[in-house]
Amino acid sequence: MKSLVTILLTIGFLLTIQACGDDETTDRRADVQQEEGLTEFELEHGIGPITERIEIDEEIDQDLLTKGRDIYEMKCEMCHNMEGRMVGPELGNVLDRRSPEFVMNFILNPGRMAQDHPEGQKMLREYMTVMPFQNVKEDEARAIVEYLRYYAEHN
Amino acid sequence: MTQIKSKKLRGILLGAGFVAIAAFVFTGCPGQQRMLDTGDAAQKVYVAPGEHDEYYGFFSGGYSGQLSVWGLPSARFLKVIPVFSQDPETGYGYSEETKPLFNTSYGFIPWDDSHHPHISQTDGDADGRWIFINANNTPRIARIDLVTFETKEILELPNTGGNHASSFVTSNTEYVIGGTRFSIPYEQDLDVPIDSYSDEFRGALSFIKVDENSGKMDLEFQIVVPPYNYDLGRAGKGPSADWVFFTTYNTEEAHTMLEVNASRNDKDFIAAVNWRKAAELVANGHGKTAPGEYYHNYYEGNQGYAISEQKNGVTILDTREIDEDFIYYLPTPKSPHGVDVDPTGEYIVGGGKLATVIPVHSFSRMLQAIEDGAVVERIDGIPVLDYDATIAGEVENPGLGPLHTEFDGRGYAYTSVYISSEIVKWSLETFEVVDRIDAYYSIGHLMITGGDTKNPDARYMVGLTKTAKDRYLPTGPKQNHPAQLYDISGDRMELLLDFPTIGEPHYAQAIRADLIKDNVAQIYEMEDNDHPHALRRIADNRVERDGNVVRVFMGSTRSHFRPDNIEGIRVGDTVYFHLTNLEQEWDVVHGIAIKGAQNSEILVAPGQTKTMKWEPNRTGIYPFYCTAFCSALHQEMQGYVRVSAADSDVPLTWRTGTN
């Protein structure tokens, strides 16, 4: 009997410690809009490693474009059409809706975007699939933006 | 203190006393088990949800042929790594990529008996790069990579019967060893009467070189030795690092009813092999080439099909033909099973299975004996050293049937004792037993965290026992083998946990988790996918026909396959589904299964390409689907193949997304 009490106390004690940590899942379950938690930049340009505006030349950078297209065809095309929805939203015109920084953050941090960003949450409810992180590096996400720009200009 | 002064083994007299103790110990009921207060024990093994264990434990599967992975001390079961047996759960041994791993000179062998996992070492300590494991039945050694936790290589050992004294590595993984348990005619496929044993049969000790960068194995040489049973082996460490020790039994050279006939001699031998010298002899041309057919199966590159290389011929050192001494026999009582070397490299402990003592040889005394020429006879050229010249002590009162020993680095050794079903702790200074604790029931190997290395990290000990009997809820006449976890950080061993395992965990290894976990791969990177049938862009999904061979280049992502409608397959075709998982997120796995396939599903990890062969033998519409619960729309992840008659002219077409 004494030992049972010890177990319960032990477990209880450990649980208490755990509960003190900051727990993201509680917020998620409560389904509260995170808008207040997000900075203005995040609301506009997404949550992720891109935290300030990036400079983009008027001219399309050919090398970036080729690189971006290769990655897009390898890692994105099975879920996205340029025109019309598929597993995810159409991307041919995504830069009309979103800033380049938003697109990059979505590529680099899709799980968090779907969970904590109001636009991501909205899309998740519509598409019912969480976009995976496709192991894309920051410079590669930038290259994909170049390809999306090029596509939008030429179609 | 039991330093040996006389030639005679004194233990025999005490035998009767042990039987009495053993009878008491063996019948002890769980109610009397010695363990910590339940609360303290629970606290010691409690790992909170989401937290990680301190150690990885790798338990061999014995007759399951596999290797299971556990977290210690919680005893969380983590996974089974399939090695020598087909595994329908993952498709290992069923997919075209993995099938070649099972090729041997005896054909495709889909099962084996895996006994002794051993983690690669650097300077006598486990380094967590690879883990090796032996196959007993059709002699082989496998190498498992601890980045992906996958079997990467299987090497067959020719001229070997029952590769039991394996797969132990030397201090810097220069070699992994193999040894024949059943001596057989060395010359391959020799058709001779069994009673020609002493004339025709030989033992073979294999030395497999391990490439220090890739881990790739190469059978460098075999030592041909008298026809005994070579049971277990261990490399030395520190001062004895250039040596490997093998136990022998059946020095009687029996070939029938070994139970009786191989138990006559009071002493058998521990064979001490100076591997560095043997390797030098080979390098200097003292070896000769003997025939020996074997397969070497391995992967090259990041992905793709395992390569099966058929080899013939092996370099041998025959002790009858070489003048220089590089192997010595140390007489050891009696049918010794395990041979284990203490952390300092000085003591060589024999598990004198049928002896009433645990014999402990001294490495420095052995060197002295060699220098002094303390040779009592030569067998096939092998010097037999004087027992009194090499022995350091005999541990008395060890219980009945001592088998295996590991060490805590604090001056104590722990020996498993089978018949009396207990673990005895004894001092390496006084050779006296200081503590003993029950094992439930019939213990084989024991394992201490780091207990076979130069620097044991000896917090826990695991006893690997052979029968569960009443320990758990009963599950029929045949139950799973148990393991027990003990706390050995204090003076007394304390039982913490008792849990059922997978297969027959014969031996185990444990290593601090932080040496492995940060290196573990989360995905296969698509950029590095060098599989010849990989799909690198979804736009390339297609079906190709070449005669009767049809190849489907298919991609999967949550939650569809491409293509998912295929027509124009004919009865008599051999269809290969080359499925590339196009996801790059950790642990998002897709699988494929198709109705009527005569193998298993295959599971495909993120970024991986795997191939399922299918030979449809009836016309009709065949649904296929994803076997892994990959997403909310997993039930939608399906497709159809239309199979037409052999002579039909339905054109080959494929599509996705246009209803």
Ligand SMILES: [Cu+2]
């Ligand atoms: Cu799936």
